Amino acid sequence: MLNDELAAIFEEMADMEEIEGRKWQSIAYRKAAASISTAGGNLIDLYRSGRLRDIDGVGEAIEAKIRDYIEKGKIEKYDEMKARYPIDFASLRKLQGLGPKKIYALFTALGVKDIETLKAALNDHSISGLQGFGEKSEESLRKAVEVFEKYGANRRFLAEIYDEIQEIKKKLAKSSLFEDLEIAGSFRRMRETVGDIDILGISSNPEKGREFFTNLDDVAGIISSGPSKMTVRLKNGLTCDFRIFARDSFGAAMQYFTGSKEHNVQLREIAISKGMKLNEYGLYEGDRVKAGSDEATIYRALGLEWIEPELRENMGEIEAAGAKRLPRLVEYGSIRGDLHTHTVDTDGRNTLEQMVGAASASGLEYIAITNHSKGLKVAKGLTDEGFRSFNRKIDSMNEKSSIRIFKGVELEILKDGSLDLDDSTLQEMDFVLAALHQGVVGDANENTARVVKAIGSGKIHSLAHPTGRLIGSREAYRLNFERIFEACKENQVFIEINGYPERSDLPFDLVKKAREYGILFTLGSDSHSTKDLRNLHFATAIARRGWLDKESVVNTLNADHFTNLIRR
DNA sequence: GCCGTTTTCGGCCCGACTGTTTTCAGTCG
Secondary structure (H helix, E strand, C coil), X not given: CHHHHHHHHHHXXXXXXXXXXCXXXXXXXXXXXXXXXXXXXCHHHHHHCCCHHHXXXXXXXXXHHHHHHHHHCCCHHHHHHHHHCCCCHHHHCCCCCCCHHHHHHHHHHHCCCCHHHHHHHHHHCCCECECCCCHHHHHHHHHHHHHHHHHCCCCEEHHHHHHHHHHHHHHHHHCCCCCEEEECHHHHCCCCEECEEEEEEECCCHHHHHHHHHCCCCEEEEEEECCCEEEEEECCCCEEEEEEECHHXXXXXXXXXXXXXXHHHHHHHHHHHCCXXXXXXXXXXXXXXXXXXXXXXHHHHCCCCCCCHHHCCCCCHHHXXXXXXXXXXXXXXXXXXXXXXXXXXXXXXXXXXXHHXXXXXXXXXXXXXXXXXXXXXXXXXXXXXXXXXXXXXXXXXXXXXXXXXXXXXXXXXXXXXXXXXXXXXXXXXXXXXXXCXXXXXXXXXXXXXXXXXXXXXXXXCEECCCCCXXXXXXXXXXXXXXXXXXXXXXXXXXXXXXXXXXXXXXXXXXXXXXXXXXXXXXXXXXXXXXXXXXXXXXXXXXXXXXXXXXXXXXXXXXXXXXXXXXXX
16 A cells, blocks of 8 residues: 555654754654554545545655655655665664664664574674674674564454453452553554554562562563653563553553554644643653653543543544543443454354344344355355345244344455345345355446445445455555445445454545445455354444444444334 | 755654674564
8 A cells, every 4th residue: 555655765764864963853754654554544536635634743744755666666765765775774673672773783784684684694793793783782683683574563363362461460459569560552542453562550569579470380581670750572472561650650651652653643732832841640740740650631630531542542532532522432331232243154164043142142232243245255145035035044043042133144245236136035144244255356436336225225225345455465445435435325235343453444544434424334254154253342342443433333223223223 | 865844954653673883784574
């Protein structure tokens, strides 16, 4: 994606500027890179409408570079610099402890330009002895390469490590060495992936607390350890920061370590503009402590409402908090039904009975079974006749079931935008999810037309996993979401937030956009087995990160109200 | 290179830890 490409380029330019000692240019490039990759929206659209400068951190010079990249496919200054520094910064920067200056030192002295040449230098033992490097530096680099090759430097799915991290917190709590414990960082912000874990604690016996922590069997090794901060590698490959604070500072610490970094930078700038200083110990006016023990007081002292962790991405939440216009986010406990599930009758692993039983046990009031339609052969999609007989099974189950079961389908949108089942079959269905799975092309207009036609059919309720992305393995489909959102609004079609971790689709930034159109959303776990039902929790997290209130989420309705809403 | 509730110039978030240094630079979050 263009945003990612340019963000990577600007990150590299930041590295090279730093090598050349231009600190502020470096910071400017990094800032631009960050806002392009997180909050940028589609760069092509912004470019076409001449609104590139609206992006935080993009001024005259960087705007020109983005333009050149779009129009000519290259950025002259980048190419010039790259000729001087033919280095794979992106990979080398992923090694713990290696930044631009050290990379440059290794490059000039030993010709290190990527992981392979670094490994060669390590094998020669030629690094210790270089100016600024010693035995320990060489050893820690060796370790960093080892970790990189074992785990990659990739982020992990929140859903994948969620329970394990909660377990660690429980073990710490059980020691009764801590008065309070919280997990901060992107974990607390419920980002779909996390790069590391931050655990904060209050303890009257920090020494013992730290010792207890390092001796947990989840800890694989210590990366660094000082009097107030320690960093370890967990056995699951993640790095974990553990810090102990005084009660008076705990709110400031929570604020600081929850981030995001961009959100924090913004807050600290506001503090400065009000003649104050904000750090992880508190908010200060001169020597006087204005706030520190709880987060809300800090935000209030800065003239802001308290901001939910999920919103802290510097995507307008600070302005909204200043104007007291933050949304009341949909709550995790308010989701009453799951609107995307499969059974063994197509590509699921559990039976209808098992899925319904598990949904009921997890406290849901209803579930829509949305098996694939016949066009998706790899998933053994059901034919019209298949659905009719499956529907009869649901009817009879509904007579004895404690929760309501809706007859659903995850319906293929065919190549020409038509639908994969007969009208008479669709008439029988309670809930129709429509999805693109196959035949998606490189042309955004063609893909969009296909989706818009399906939305306009009057026969679908919700658009499933709209971007089609699979985090880590497949890019989002090329689609024009402005047109899709308009079509959904016009035809009263909902949009799904799919909580399957690899999908996490619609992504939260697009949820926030779609929300502005007044569209309603359906949450789905996309369960292929009973244990996937927990994905609904993570779908809710995406909804919250996308600023949704309860009224925007269809699943918060009870079964009767939901039935009325989907009646065609 | 960016930006403006004090600014169109002169600032730019802040503190901890490590390793190599004899007081600090580099890295990280």
